[in-house]
Each structure stands twice: as structure tokens, then as C-alpha cells.
Amino acid sequence: MDAEVIQNFVFNFSAVIWEALPFILLGALIAGILEELLPQNAITKFLPKHFIPAVLIGGALGLIFPMCECGIVVVMRRLLRKGLPLSCCVAYMLAGPIVNVVVLMSTWYAFETFQVGPNGDSLGPPMVLLRAGLGYLVACLTGFAIHFLEKRSKTRLLTDSAMPPARAKPKLSLNMVEPDPEPAPKKTFAQRLNNITAVALHDFMDIMVFLILGSALAALMRTNAEWVTAFENMSTSQPLLAIPAMMLLAVLLCLCSEADAFLAASFSEASVSAKIAFLVLGPMLDLKLLLMYTRVFRWKLIAAIVTCVVIQVFVYSVIVHQLYDPRPTFSANKNSASAK
DSSP states (O other), X not given: OOHHHHHHHHHHHHHHHHHHHHHXXXXXXXXXXXXXXXXXXXXXXXXXXXHHHHHHHHHTGGGTSOOOHHHHHHHHXXXXXXXXXXXXXXXXXXXXXXXXXXXXXXXXXXXXTEEETTTTEESHHHHHHHHHHHHHHHHHHHHHHHHHHHHHXXXXXXXXXXXXXXOOOOOOOTTXXXXXXXXXXXXXXXXXXXXXXXXXXXXXXHHHHHHXXXXXXXXXXXXXXXXXXXXXXXXXXXXHHHHHHHHHHHHHHXXXXXXXXXXXXXXXXXXXXXXXXXXXXXXXOOHHHHHHHTTTXXXXXXXXXXXXXXXXHHHHHHHHHHHOOOOOEEOHXXXXXXXX
């Protein structure tokens, strides 16, 4: 094998690992804190009883708890164990890496140097609105679909590690009077800190295995960059084919949601609809996420999530292509002005 190919593989593999590692660590730490300090079913007390507003709130949690897609899986698993409904967790998992301040600011900055329209308006605000709006819509509608799937499914949709802990039923005395439960001993600060670190370490090691596998697959895809340029050339000749092509590219490259906007902006000839498909699907579904999902969801649920997400992103991107798909131009003057 060529030495340059091996060098490119090692570089790309390391880039994906180091890009995701801080968020995996943060997600594992938050998961440990949630497991130790958050009482069971405490979150459900603040959610609306009806599933529609509950899912809508779940999709907006990214504004309060901004997480990258790499770290949100371990947080979501702990929220499931604490009693948060599955539909709300799915909506948060899909929308959280998009509908948060850090990602939206990076998207604005990546596209602010592109101009559209006769007045030369910046493409940044439209891209932010499209990405946030479509990401939230896809996440919430998928959450609604999972709600009905969970009600009708006769089999479990979650793995054992994501199921809420079973509560033992108290034994009844001979006179059928339920005895008073003994109060749990109060934990010291050292005990709580030990429990937090133990849970965080467990979740970190559990997810890292699948992150490494996904990073290796992504590195293999990135090593041969010739086919990547074909996606950009397709946008000018076959714009509707460019949408599924950019969706496939998002799945294969496994980029962080806080940095993928800069790669999408580098495809200067790509249409806005193709870029939106790339930016919405990537944080919801890629190779490493698909492997991480197997630690939380069973394959029936994974297939339902993938189907809902892929179909919606494609349909909405086609609608964007039909209703709003300007050809942006790069503004060197504006770029130099922003640099000053």
C-alpha cells in the first residue's frame, strides 16, 4: 500500500477521533451527573402530559443543553434511564446537535461571505434559518412517529443498558399492610463523586469502541478524495441528484456539527438545497452515529429513525430547491472586511 495513502488514513482517522473526543468526554461527564444527582422520573414531572407538546419541548432542549452529536448519545441514554419518554429523547437527540447556539453561529460565520439576490445579501441568515427550521421539523416529526411505533410495537425498542431500572415491589406483611420503606442512607460527597466518575468512565469506554470503528470507516472514505469533488460537479449538471449525493457524503464523512458548515461552504458550486441536505442529515445520521445507536436502540427502532430522517431530509431539500435555491457568489471584499 502506498505510504501516502497510509499517511492520509492515519491523519483522517486521528482528525475524526480528536474532533469527537472532547464531546464524548463532556457527554459522559454529564451522563454521570444525571445518573447520580437526578431523581428517577424527575424530568417527566415538568413535561406536558400530551405527547405533542412534550416532543416539541424535547426538540428544543438543544437550546438549553447544547451538545455535539458525538456526546448527545450517552446523555440521551441516561435521560431514558431517568424516565424521559422515548419520543422526547429521539427528538432531542436529532435536533440537539443542530438547534443550539454554537452550531448556528458557526453556520452563520461559514456562509456570511456568500452573497445572494440582487442586493447582495449575505447567505448566512437564510442558511441558519433553513438549517435550524428543517432540523427541528425533522426531529419533531420523527419523534411523533416513534411515539406511535412505541405504542404499537410488541417488542422492546431499547437495549438493556438504556432501559429504566426495574423497581422491586415491596413485600406485603401477613395482615396485607405495606410496610414503610426504609430511608436510603445519605451519601457523602466522596461517594457521589465516585459514582459519577464510575458511570462516566463506563459510558465513555462503551461509546469509544464504536467511535473508533466509525472513525476508521470515515477515514477510509476520506482517504480517496477524488470522488468527493464529483459531488460538487454534480450540482451544476444534475441539481436534484446532488441532494442525495450530498446526503450520502454527510453519512460517510462523519463530521462534527460544529465544523461541517465550513466544509459545506467550501463546495462553492453546490446548490443551497444540496448544502442544506448535507447540513441537516449529517448531525442526525453518519457511520459513527449508526454504530453508537446500537448501544441504545434495537435495530427495529434504528431502521424507523433512519427511514424517517432520510425521507424527510430529501423531501424538504427538494422543496427548498423548488422554492428557494439561489446561486450564491463568494464575496472577497466582504471576506476581507470581516477579517479586518
